Amino acid sequence: MTVPPTPTGATSMRTHLCGALRAADIGSTVTVCGWVAKRREHGEHLAFIDLRDHTGIVQCVIPGTVDVRSEYVISVQGAVRARPEGTLNPDLPTGEVEIGDCIVTILNSAEPPPFAIDDRVEVDEGIRLKHRFVDLRRPRMQANLRIRAMVNHALRSAMDRQGFVEVETPLLWAPTPEGAREFAVPSRLHPGSCYVLPQSPQLAKQLLMVAGVDRYYQIARCLRDEDLRADRQFEFSQLDVEASFVTQEDILGFVSEAVLDAAEAVTDERPEPVPRMTWAEAIDRYGTDKPDTRFGMELIDLSAVFDGTEVKAFGAPCVKAIVLEGGGTLTRSKLDGLTDRAKGLGAKGLAWFRVAAAEGADRAEGVGSDWPSLVLDSPLDRFLSDGERVGLLSATGAGAGDLILVVADEYRTACTVLGHLRLEVGGRPVSEGPYRFLWVVDFPMFDGVDEAGHPIAAHHPFTMPHPDDLGRLESDPASVRSQAYDLVLNGWELGSGSVRIHRADIQSRVFAVLGIDEDEAMSRFGFLLGAFRFGAPPHAGFAVGIDRLVAIFAGEDSIREVIAFPKTQSGSDPMTGAPKALAPGLLGELGLQVIPPRD
């Protein structure tokens, strides 16, 4: 992936950019500015400086000595010339040329950097973050920042083109005790009271629909005080979208257009239209609501094979399996590790079967389910009937050298545990191509129940139930689908959205099922429900996680690599030292007092 340099880059101090010089520039007298990437001295008559700016490196030839060190900031004036025969450097985009007879002006000296500014060395992330301004000087990080800017630009263009209007919403909002933990901001003018930073502009954008904006978007910063991961930071950016007088179909179209534009902007290639899958199918085939469809290893249902089995371990409502091709070589300790992992994920256990060719059997081809040319190697094998062995092999299609992993449990547990194991043994880094977008639709309206026995909203309480299921809202809520949908890319959830409830009668029914009475609803969401009485149009929306989208396009497995100044996993910033204790005076002004932690 190539990031195009700034058009000319010319300023009062320079005429050209380092990485942009080519054979066509031969003969030009140029002035370039940048950092000394490398200095090579050859005695008193010749020295080379590799000068680096954000576009790349160019070789400067000094007819003498020069007193510069790594990372000195200099400007160089000289004439672009062809390199002498035999000294071209094919590894450098500027490798056909050099700047000759250079006059060097030192703009600033520099201490040696704490680590090499070089993509080839892996440096401890804590050290990188402490000196992030140095880390960002590395070409890879420069490229990541620019890819992010390209993605933002492409997303904005796509939304503008589709008639959306960019509206900014407040960062200081009111607490909405639902969903993610919120960051609180104490109020000076109202001591003891707090604003919260929005976990998303969800309610604000719905109010904009009531306001008649019709089509809203924003590249919005969202803040959630939840534990961090490779794909999660406290603060992250979303392409936030909401539109009126639309159905789910319209939203999928708008958002597809934007993300495919972004993909095309970065890769010069437009992916295929985004395929769709229902939530139920995703769980059944991949054991997750965010399937990585770059590879197979789909879940195989063995419930029929082990119906009425004598094997105690398989006496469960659901028996499912995955097959790892060539996995027969996995060591016993690795398999024990997988078993621990399965238990950690909530399964009662994990059964494994190594498949091998039977003694004297023809191994040439087509062993497949061709029992009895195959034998099973497993602690459980001696408990299986012949019929179960045949059924296991034919249902899975496993061949010699393969490994079958089986989980028997409740349906959802069996699916999700195998979904995790599938990624564990067969998964690839998210950053590896190709790009496999996927819409997951028809999410359930509710997922699980709370302590009081009320269903828990799977998305949020303003999500419109699927029209076909509305009649079962009270009688069988667990079976009700919602008009909620997720966008998935290479196994990462890129974003989610829904059609919202705009009618008070349906909203009341949903609140009732959730166990939220009218008083509670008014105290929590009163301003939204109140606004809805003044003419709320049918509306729906979506939000795309930009950090994740950019990370995948940039070939990175962590969103920290595409964020200029991210936090560590423990939520601190080694560069600024944040978070820090507040000075007592400021605490007092905010009406706050620190309670020492108890041990």
Added chain:
RNA sequence: GGACCUGUGGUGCAGUUUGGAGUGCACGCCGGCCUGUCAAGCCGGAGGUCGCGGGUUCAAAUCCCGUCAGGUCCGCCA
């Protein structure tokens, strides 16, 4: 809240299993040499509380306990 991995000159590592002198490698840094190098080359040099604290031991980078930091994951993320 929990599990696991990592922590050794500025950087990246080896050494830890099996305790025996801070022993080694690469890069960087400092000085010298070098007129076509490009991760330059050659010669010399400096640079270490082995994350921190405690314990075991005649003796700890190494074994044990605790703790801190970075990372991966579970919980959490409507």
